[in-house]
Amino acid sequence: MQSLIEAQKKLLPDLLQTMQKRYQILQSIRLMQPVGRRSLSNNLGISERILRGEVQFLKEQNLIHIHPSGMTLTKEGDDLLSSLEEMMKDVLGLTFLETTLKEKLHLDEVIVVSGDSDHSPLVKKEMGRACAQCIMNHLQDDEVVAVAGGTTLAAVAEMMIPLGHRRNVLFVPARGGLGENVENQANTICAKIAERAHGKYRLLHVPDQLSKEAYESIIEEPEIKDLLKIIRSAKMLVHGIGDAQTMAERRKTPKEDFEKIKKGKAVGEAFGYYFNQKGEVVHKVQTVGMQLEDLKNIRNVIAVAGGASKAKAIKAYMNQSLATILVTDEVAAKELLREL
Amino acid sequence: MQSLIEAQKKLLPDLLQTMQKRYQILQSIRLMQPVGRRSLSNNLGISERILRGEVQFLKEQNLIHIHPSGMTLTKEGDDLLSSLEEMMKDVLGLTFLETTLKEKLHLDEVIVVSGDSDHSPLVKKEMGRACAQCIMNHLQDDEVVAVAGGTTLAAVAEMMIPLGHRRNVLFVPARGGLGENVENQANTICAKIAERAHGKYRLLHVPDQLSKEAYESIIEEPEIKDLLKIIRSAKMLVHGIGDAQTMAERRKTPKEDFEKIKKGKAVGEAFGYYFNQKGEVVHKVQTVGMQLEDLKNIRNVIAVAGGASKAKAIKAYMNQSLATILVTDEVAAKELLREL
DNA sequence: CTTTCCGGGACTTTTTTTGTCCCTGTAAGA
DNA sequence: TCTTACAGGGACAAAAAAAGTCCCGGAAAG
Numbered sequence: 001m002q003s004l005i006e007a008q009k010k011l012l013p014d015l016l017q018t019m020q021k022r023y024q025i026l027q028s029i030r031l032m033q034p035v036g037r038r039s040l041s042n043n044l045g046i047s048e049r050i051l052r053g054e055v056q057f058l059k060e061q062n063l064i065h066i067h068p069s070g071m072t073l074t075k076e077g078d079d080l081l082s083s084l085e086e087m088m089k090d091v092l093g094l095t096f097l098e099t100t101l102k103e104k105l106h107l108d109e110v111i112v113v114s115g116d117s118d119h120s121p122l123v124k125k126e127m128g129r130a131c132a133q134c135i136m137n138h139l140q141d142d143e144v145v146a147v148a149g150g151t152t153l154a155a156v157a158e159m160m161i162p163l164g165h166r167r168n169v170l171f172v173p174a175r176g177g178l179g180e181n182v183e184n185q186a187n188t189i190c191a192k193i194a195e196r197a198h199g200k201y202r203l204l205h206v207p208d209q210l211s212k213e214a215y216e217s218i219i220e221e222p223e224i225k226d227l228l229k230i231i232r233s234a235k236m237l238v239h240g241i242g243d244a245q246t247m248a249e250r251r252k253t254p255k256e257d258f259e260k261i262k263k264g265k266a267v268g269e270a271f272g273y274y275f276n277q278k279g280e281v282v283h284k285v286q287t288v289g290m291q292l293e294d295l296k297n298i299r300n301v302i303a304v305a306g307g308a309s310k311a312k313a314i315k316a317y318m319n320q321s322l323a324t325i326l327v328t329d330e331v332a333a334k335e336l337l338r339e340l
Numbered sequence: 341m342q343s344l345i346e347a348q349k350k351l352l353p354d355l356l357q358t359m360q361k362r363y364q365i366l367q368s369i370r371l372m373q374p375v376g377r378r379s380l381s382n383n384l385g386i387s388e389r390i391l392r393g394e395v396q397f398l399k400e401q402n403l404i405h406i407h408p409s410g411m412t413l414t415k416e417g418d419d420l421l422s423s424l425e426e427m428m429k430d431v432l433g434l435t436f437l438e439t440t441l442k443e444k445l446h447l448d449e450v451i452v453v454s455g456d457s458d459h460s461p462l463v464k465k466e467m468g469r470a471c472a473q474c475i476m477n478h479l480q481d482d483e484v485v486a487v488a489g490g491t492t493l494a495a496v497a498e499m500m501i502p503l504g505h506r507r508n509v510l511f512v513p514a515r516g517g518l519g520e521n522v523e524n525q526a527n528t529i530c531a532k533i534a535e536r537a538h539g540k541y542r543l544l545h546v547p548d549q550l551s552k553e554a555y556e557s558i559i560e561e562p563e564i565k566d567l568l569k570i571i572r573s574a575k576m577l578v579h580g581i582g583d584a585q586t587m588a589e590r591r592k593t594p595k596e597d598f599e600k601i602k603k604g605k606a607v608g609e610a611f612g613y614y615f616n617q618k619g620e621v622v623h624k625v626q627t628v629g630m631q632l633e634d635l636k637n638i639r640n641v642i643a644v645a646g647g648a649s650k651a652k653a654i655k656a657y658m659n660q661s662l663a664t665i666l667v668t669d670e671v672a673a674k675e676l677l678r679e680l
Numbered sequence: 681c682t683t684t685c686c687g688g689g690a691c692t693t694t695t696t697t698t699g700t701c702c703c704t705g706t707a708a709g710a
Numbered sequence: 711t712c713t714t715a716c717a718g719g720g721a722c723a724a725a726a727a728a729a730g731t732c733c734c735g736g737a738a739a740g
Contacts, residue, residue: 003423008355011359011362011424012355012362015352015355018351018352019352023351036687037687037688048730049728050730052729053728053729056688061351063350067737068737069737070685070686071687080347083347377718378716387699389699390697390698390699396719408705408716409706409707410717410718411717411718
């Protein structure tokens, strides 16, 4: 197989290029459908005219459907895209990144999508799609899935796919409020994911920034107590990884905590924990729900994060070696590999 | 692998076409090197200008070398071509023909080259090349190879490759004169093959059309007797298959034999034996050397024949099921398959 | 009912491909 | 030694394909 590609490279050097272009177009259509030429060409950075040519071609191949409301993938196009996925990973060298990272980080699985999620929202969506697919691959009947917050998880939620045959899956937020905006809160995302997956969900309504006393009293509430128990029984946790400073700024972080994070030289953040380069916890947001020490009991801990800006954060978090699966993008993967 | 090709067909429909074109050009250069643009374009049926473009491309890819004396394959080009061979067989569906024929004809091996040797001398050469390669694949040290005559075998001789590491291989003609012209006689071809292979050879000098008495006396000659013994010890026989009528006409066939062939409804011929549709021998040219009944003792009986015109002859001969390997071309293979 | 996208038609410009003609150099045969 | 045939390649025009530009009618959403 590799030799075929090598031979083809020799015999048709621009084959790869063209193939990749069309693959990306199909991929983008899948992510944005139904979508028009203009917005698509904007997103892909291709001139509209040239995209039009490609679109016409794809239409002739019966890979896309053209509506007055926009373009959609046909069944055939969707199938083709699926079967193309692993080949393109090979072709683009993503398979190499995946296997190497998997070994070096001692993970069960690494998924790398092509591109840079810092620069293209589509790549972030694609990462979300890959993560959604990954969740489904590991999810079984009657299981609880804990979901964290953040913009990346929002992308996962947006791209979530139905549970299909899986029965009785419950989605819960991993932890209480962390000071995020509503759209990035674990609660919001959890609900959205569950809806898209056609699964059940329960939310954790606790105020942000609890005082010690309030914290201790709230965890005694029967309803909360019950839910916290469920959260700790989760078989799967899905969370993002953020740059420490960015996260601290985005959230309504109290001054003294901010100083603590700064002094501790935190570089990464995940579900309320701030890590320094060595992976040591320098600060944790005080809230209910899943705690770091619970992670070792969870079968699948899926971390999702991409973009060159997050490479350091990912690396720091990986030093904790609590995650079992990493979903990332090309630039982050390369950056990670460069540093290891 | 097949799915990759399928996907590529969808995404780049003219990929196959272009790839095949360039593959054929490379293949033809290999067969004709050193060769100029004009003769090459004539042979390929491509306009000279278009070939020129391709040639330039291939040069830029370092696949061919351009000399004042003509174009040659570079090492890289030759390697590429070799590794491309099996892929193209897959792509062009020749693998399917090979495996199907192999089963239906109960052979050890079937090799199908692309094209029609009736219409293109290059295809005949390619068949010769494939046969030469095949011979080498099965040949071992200290073995005797018996070689028949005919135009196809002449092509094999022309494309013969050196023995390489194989030691002490002896080439001998399979049978005595069959009435052919010099260039198609087993003796001539045997010598040529041996020379090209850098092997030894011995020739069988007996007149055509022997009378019974002459036949019986000649086989008592010590030198002849010795050689005949060697011929019968051959581990490999390489022969062509001809259309009965064509062969009878080409050779100086006596009237009564001609009638016999005609009345027996012979359709095929191989090393002096004429077969009817059922594979029954209706006439044999009286001469010394290998006889039909000796074939079952030979490890590798390689039959080489191509072109739609010979499909019936091949089929007839295959009913004898004495051959172990068939080297043919695409049209003959398809025709054979259609009839089976 | 208006606004906003949607696809697609039409035309020009640009680039690439292909056809045509001719030149110079080399190698083999006379 | 000279001729001849065939090698590759340069140059340029014609043709075709691709890309840029502008604009239109129609469906859907607000």
